[in-house]
Amino acid sequence: MKNPKTSFSQSNSFCGSFLVLAVCLLFAGPALAQTEADRPASEPASSEQRAELNLKAARENPLQLRHFLLGMPKGGDLHNHLSGAVYAESWIRAAAEDHLCVDIARLAFARAQALLNGGAEPACGDGQVPVAEAFKDQELYDALVDAFSMRGFVAAPGVTGHDHFFDAFSKFGGTDHRHLGEWIDEVATRAAAQNEQYLELMHTPEFSHTVAISREIGWREDFGALRDALLARGLRDDVTLAKTSMDQAEALRMKREHCGQADAAAGCKVQVRYLCQVLRGFPKEQVFAQTLMCFETASADPRFAGINLVMPEDGYTAMNDYALHMRMVAFFRALYPKVHVSLHAGKLRRALCLTRDSAATFEWRSRRLERSASGMAWT
Numbered sequence: 320m321k322n323p324k325t326s327f328s329q330s331n332s333f334c335g336s337f338l339v340l341a342v343c344l345l346f347a348g349p350a351l352a353q354t355e356a357d358r359p360a361s362e363p364a365s366s367e368q369r370a371e372l373n374l375k376a377a378r379e380n381p382l383q384l385r386h387f388l389l390g391m392p393k394g395g396d397l398h399n400h401l402s403g404a405v406y407a408e409s410w411i412r413a414a415a416e417d418h419l420c421v422d423i424a425r426l427a428f429a430r431a432q433a434l435l436n437g438g439a440e441p442a443c444g445d446g447q448v449p450v451a452e453a454f455k456d457q458e459l460y461d462a463l464v465d466a467f468s469m470r471g472f473v474a475a476p477g478v479t480g481h482d483h484f485f486d487a488f489s490k491f492g493g494t495d496h497r498h499l500g501e502w503i504d505e506v507a508t509r510a511a512a513q514n515e516q517y518l519e520l521m522h523t524p525e526f527s528h529t530v531a532i533s534r535e536i537g538w539r540e541d542f543g544a545l546r547d548a549l550l551a552r553g554l555r556d557d558v559t560l561a562k563t564s565m566d567q568a569e570a571l572r573m574k575r576e577h578c579g580q581a582d583a584a585a586g587c588k589v590q591v592r593y594l595c596q597v598l599r600g601f602p603k604e605q606v607f608a609q610t611l612m613c614f615e616t617a618s619a620d621p622r623f624a625g626i627n628l629v630m631p632e633d634g635y636t637a638m639n640d641y642a643l644h645m646r647m648v649a650f651f652r653a654l655y656p657k658v659h660v661s662l663h664a665g666k667l668r669r670a671l672c673l674t675r676d677s678a679a680t681f682e683w684r685s686r687r688l689e690r691s692a693s694g695m696a697w698t
């Protein structure tokens with residue numbers, strides 16, 4: 320069988336846009352490059368028939384099917400949490416480079432108490448070892464990969480997939496921001512390998528200054544006054560920081576992929592945009608301030624296509640403040656109409672909505688979902 324990936328790349332000039340996946344699948348096929356005169360009389364006449372035959376053949380062989388699907392043009396990935404998309408092995412390597420420690424009981428990274436030997440060796444606390452020990456201890460390495468991912472996970476009483484999944488995010492934190500360009504490179508390179516054309520990566524820019532001033536100002540019911548107070552206290556400093564950080568990250572990505580050079584990697588062709596993440600599981604003044612920071616960032620930097628609220632939807636604060644969070648989003652969207660809003664709406668279900676208020680929230684959310692065609696993306 321001819322290589323379908325090669326043929327797709329020759330024939331998918333209209334397949335780079337979204338929502339054309341099925342059309343591309345139907346009409347792109349290995350025989351597409353042939354001319355009518357070249358085709359033996361015994362071959363099927365239409366590209367649809369040829370694509371159907373290729374898919375039929377691939378279905379009978381798992382390796383062939385994988386190859387077929389790998390080369391199939393995917394369009395855009397619009398829901399990709401960047402930190403969750405980075406492989407566990409990459410987190411371990413970065414943490415070792417940053418001289419972090421690992422808390423053995425929690426299987427989570429921890430900051431070193433001090434750095435010895437000119438900064439090359441971490442002094443770790445009780446119950447901790449340097450992350451680099453994992454390279455000499457396969458059991459520790461395997462345990463970290465399992466803790467940071469769903470690899471080998473089997474649900475057991477008291478240990479749900481939901482909890483294992485969400486707990487992982489706090490375990491691999493603490494590495495230096497300079498790795499951001501490596502992560503974008505890793506994800507873009509993988510996207511290119513499976514013939515994706517566009518990525519919209521969810522990313523949380525540094526926002527410690529925003530948190531600090533939100534705590535100093537506290538909560539105010541008047542959204543306009545609260546926004547003015549945050550801006551007056553220098554919230555836009557974090558917007559500048561987000562832009563600078565992204566400049567450095569994208570420069571590193573381009574360097575690693577040799578973009579613009581003769582030997583440019585395939586990842587260079589993957590267009591990447593970002594959604595600024597708001598952490599919804601924190602006090603309302605912080606959520607408000609970070610939402611403002613994200614709307615400001617997306618307004619100032621076109622690489623940020625919009626915003627999204629993250630963290631478990633069934634968490635106490637996420638549920639309790641849900642209506643308030645939606646009022647915040649509506650307030651800011653009116654002020655920043657060009658910023659896109661992408662919201663999670665798929666995890667909640669009746670079994671998770673234990674209180675009357677939660678059930679009401681669920682129904683209200685459903686009604687919003689029905690009206691979602693007006694500039695909001697629900698995922």
Ligand SMILES: [Zn+2]
Nearest residue numbers: 398400663698
């Ligand atoms: Zn998500």
